Amino acid sequence: MKTLPALLAIATIAVSGPKVIAASLPPPGAASCSGCHATGTASTSSVPRLHGRDAGEITTAMNGFRDGSLPATVMNRIAKGFSDDEVRAIAAWLAAQK
């Protein structure tokens, strides 16, 4: 009876727990942003960095891309694939990244 809890303790060393992992994961869609938007500060890309940016700014921009009030080449096509809630979650996650 002692062995199983002991083994479970070993298992928790092996991988991080579900809550730790779940909390560290980006919300649906957010992981794709870094395909174009560099995460590092050293980037000289003409595509803006989003990590650490104000969440309200990101949400406002996404809303503008979606309704066409903000001119875009590709973000208008991408923004239409996300709901208000999804955009809010992605913006909050991006803002929290360093």
Add this chain to the structure above:
Amino acid sequence: MTINHRMSRRQFCSASAATLATTAFPLPAFAQAAARVVVIGGGFGGASCARALKQIDPKLQVTLVEPNRTFVACPFSNNVIAGLRSIEQQQFGYDKIAASGVTVVPQAATAIDATVRTIGLADGASLGYDRLVLSPGVDLRFDALQGYDEAAAAKMPHAWKAGEQTLLLRKQLEAMDDGGLVVISAPANPFRCPPGPYERACLIAHFLKTRKPRSKLLILDAKDTFSKQRLFQNAWKELYPGMVEWISLSQGGKVNAVDPATNTLITDFGNHTAQVANVIPPQRAGRIATIAGATDNTGWCAIDPVTFESKSVPGIHVIGDACLAGAMPKSAFSANSQAKVCAAAIATLLSGGTPVAPKLINTCYSLAAPGYGISVAGVYQPKNGVLADVEGAGGVSPADAPREFRAREADYAQSWFATATAEVFG
């Protein structure tokens, strides 16, 4: 016979032990210090996935199996063919990936036993895993077009895997006389990089227009429609009038056979003899996926759209060009998006959690000429067991955009390449 017998008995014993362990303690990575995830294939999919796994859970023991010391990127390799870029700008190493805590094993994987969860390597060593990710890209089918085998590819390059083949096609174009005929043979769907043959036609035409203006380019196609079709066709008319001709499937464009001795491509409707013949043959998932038992009768790998786990082999996930990702095209951007989703799902599964339904993006840029970019984008989510387009999102660049718009997309294309390769290899 004796050796075989002993081998099979040993395999049987280890299989029984593994089954027993799994039955008694259905927890992953039970006896190890850390859960082991092995990734096979160090391209945009595999290398991204290995890095993302380590980033999400530094406790994971992540191994990347890739025989090549240098990766040669396919995106932008059409620029190399057209003389607009050097092959060195396409090359990336694995040092930074190793420095991030991923164990890089420079070997080819030659065997997979999904029952006991081990991988055999070319040097005879073996690796155990708790979860395995296959990102092997495509294999060119040298059994699909009569006469087109590996030897024929040395005469009629496919240039569909970047490296020597890219340089061979470049060299042939350089050597061709002005007034020559270049023929590109494009395969039926699905294949790696759907807009690739048509971008290649544009950039080769750009080279011909600049250097050999009396030459012609013919595309023989096994399809009646293709990616960004209207944008490409407009660009051919606008930028290369009279130079590019596209023959669709229904017009007799499907190449059935080739004759490398005479550089001839053979269709049902006739023969085309080229000065330079670029044969892009049909493709299938990289061979290791078949060895693992993860391919179906299409030659590709069916996957779960939430976790990218193989529908036929538990514990094995398939990402990138090798998998059947529903509406997602086979692109480097897709592979990178899928890699990050797959890494999150694996870390969640190993932690004992349940992965949430993902949302993925693809954006593919093509260049019709230097400074003239066009794109296709899509947003995807699981629906009825496959990755489906999110309705109302995605699509291609506008057909009537001003040149300034095309210039901006060309700039974004360059930015994408720099950012993506920095994220994966930098």
